[in-house]
Amino acid sequence: MVTYTRTHNGHTMTVNAPASAAEFDPSAFAAFTGSDPVLGLDVETRAIVKGGPGHFGPDAGVRLVQFGTPTTAWVLNPLIPEQQQAIRSVLADERHHFVTHTSYDVLAVWSAFGIPLGQRVVDTHLLSKLLVPDERAGHGLKELTGRYLDDGLKQAESALHARMRALAPVGSRAGNNPVDWGWNHLPADDEAYTVYAGLDAIYVRRLLPLLLARCTPFSHLVPMEAWLAAQSTGITVRGLLLDVPYTRTLLEQVQGEFEQAAATIHRALGFSGTSPRFADWLEQQVSGVTLPRTDTGRVQVTADSLAQLQQQVTDGTATLTEQGRELVRARQAMAARSNSMSNLRSFLAAADASGRVHPQINTLRAKTGRMSITAPALQTLKKHDPRLRHCFRADPGHVLVACDFSQVEVRVAAALSRDKTLMDVIASGVDLHDATATLMYGPGFSKEQRTVGKRATFGTIYGGGAKALAAQTGVSVQVARGVIQRWQRTYPEVIRFGKDIANATTVITGSGRRIPADPDRPYANSNYAIQSTARDLLVACVYTLATAHGLAGALWLFVHDEVIVQVPEQDAEHVRDLLTEVMTTTFRGVPIAADAEILGTHWGHLPEPEQVTVSVPEHVGA
Incomplete structure (x- = not known):
């Protein structure tokens, strides 16, 4: 049996890689898997085609399966019958528990072997997100092991990618193609491939106790989050049935509507509605308002900006030429249909052979x-x-x-702030937004006042200001500011709660979840707590x-x-x-x-x- 050793930061690790049935020692492997109650688990798969069915598509396939302790890994090849049997035996044994990084490996195991791991898995990615919930903090396995352990895994990855680039045929050397080629074609017994695979299982096992120790102040959240992750993986495995004929028919219909709207603009102006020239043309059709602009100074032509313009025209605060009205409607139709077409195509591309x-x-x-x-x-x-x-x-x-x-957000805001007026409104069972409009404007409030008050409710809870409310409702910033002031007078304790919690460097929720504050957005702390x-x-x-x-x-x-x-x-x-x-x-x-x-x-x-x-x-x- 081929054995590799690597030492990083004084820690020596061994990777065992039996290349054939003859080299595989079942008793030695059984002794290894029985030596640790939680094994690191990692798999190497064929390259997953982005946008497709993923692990459930025809391109999916597991090439290697690795089990690891903090010092040793075994890298097994499922194409060798004796090794596949050993893989299945360990994975299916309810006595074995595993640590992985993300649900990728769990889904790959299900796809390749039909074995559900359920709640026998601890996910280090999940633990990392509990510790530092900011998505930008870096939660990849290489980032985490580099932060808490050493750069050995990153070095192994660099060596593997260099090997892939060296062996990739000439036609597969551009961009990320060598890596994609390598996942599919690099020999299973290649040293760089085997070492990387084995170290993945070792490092994820070494990482586990370090993360768990840091989760001690809120350790009660770990089993619940692990349970939820297992249920979510179950949903992914079961899949959702796609109504393929309907989806295809709808795609044809929406595409036809998009092309009709696009043709309307092109006939009128001689260029596409997606051309930068459309923004310049639109600016000449509008008067009475200042249109929002991009960073380069050009008028924004987005679904939101066009909807806002339409509302301003309806309210009489902006004037738009007759042709402008027609072509803005056409451009809105293009934007809406473009998004729908993208979604419909993604549904069809993601469906597996059985339409799930x-x-x-x-x-x-x-x-x-x-x-x-x-x-x-x-x-x-x-x-x-x-x-x-x-x-x-x-x-x-x-x-x-x-x-x-x-x-629910309004109800939680009432509970956290203990605002008596808001709590009384909720307890009364009357329509919350009707009651708010009555408190703000009196019993004769208009439909528009109710809508603005409703937006003010959610906007204020989420830390939004007058500009945001104006953009959402089409009212002027001055009117929006007055609405917010009325809302604040109506529910003062909600505002006080937001101001008090804005001083926190870490938001600690009732469940014990810890959310780091954003120094540039202290007003968002109340939103964090409520949401x-x-x-x-x-x-x-x-x-x-x-x-x-x-x-x-x-x-x-x-x-x-x-x-x-x-x-x-x-x-x-x-x-x-x-x-x-x-x-x-x-x-x-x-x-x-x-x-x-x-x-x-x-x-x-x-x-x-x-x-x-x-x-x-x-x-x-x-």
Whole structure:
């Protein structure tokens, strides 16, 4: 058996790499795996094609599997039957626990061997995000081991990449191509490849106790976050069924609408709506307002800036020529359709052979702990345009049931600030925004005043100012400033809470989560506390649903303050009532309300005239 040793910062590590069945000693390997209750686990895979089905696509494949202790690693080749059997035996044994970095290895293990690791895994990436939740802090394994241990793993990576560049054929040497070529073609017994693979498993195991020790002040969060990560990985593995015929039809429709809008602009002006010349032309069509500009001084032509201009025209604060009105509408249509086309294409590209999409749920993406969804980005799909959400459907015989908190951030703000007026409004059960508008303007408030007051509520809680409110509502900055002052007089303790917490260098939430303050944005501290608390309330409810009511396998997706489950059609009403019951709770005496509904067979419900009946696909290419 080939053995390599590496010493970094006085720490010697051994990598064992049996290159054949004859070199593999099962008894020595068994003694190794039994020597540590938690083994480092890492896999080397073929290059994952970005934007595709990832671990669930035809290009996926595991080339090496590594197990590590703080001093020793075994690098095994699953193409050698005896070694594959040993890999499967260790991974499937419930007595073995593992430490990995991100869910990448867990998903690769499931894809290659069909073995769920569940909660037998501790994720050092997750621990790092608990310690320093800022995404910009650097949470890669090489960064972390360099910070807490030494640069040995980084050196091994550099040696591997140099080897890939040296062996890559001439046609694969540009850009990142040598690395992609290497993941697919570098010989499994290449020294640089084997050493890098083995050290990955050793270093992640060495990193674990260092991170756990630093998590001691909030160690109670670790098992809950590990549990949530396991549930999220389960959602990824199960996947969401894509309604492929509907998605393709919608893509054709949206693309046609985009081309029609683009043609309208080109016929009128002789150039594209995406040309920089459109911004120059638009500036000549507007009067009465100063248009927002880019860093280079050109008029902004974004979906938000055009929507703001339209609102100003409607309010009479801006004047736009007749042709300007027509072509701004066309340019808005282009922007909206462009985004939709991008989403629809990403859905189709991400679908596996059975028409399932396997989104990646990042459970600690934001500083506050709020989750995000990537590959594809499903959290960005808006409720008010259900056509994109309608692309995803429940499995045959099942329906989707959703439940989300009602105005949870405002309720949490009331609980944290102890503002008596806001708490009384919430306790009364009346519409919160109606009550706020009444307190600010009197009982005769207008619809517009209610809207501005509603925006002021969320904006003030999140630390927004008059300029932000003006941009969101189309009112002048002076009017927005007056609205905010009225809101502050109405709910003074919310403002006091924001000012008090702005002085904190670290925001410590009720659950014990620690969020470093941003010195340049102290006003954001109240937002951190509110948003993080709302997130933890959702997770607590999900935990109850999964553990006390057996819905772990029914979890379908998390979207902001909403949980969606997939259940047999005959159970839908019972589960809807259960979701409402569990998610209707209290926080520090303030009611947390929840609304559950049966969505039906599809995530987004289309108006009846637009409903399209399509069959469940057997294959994406069918």
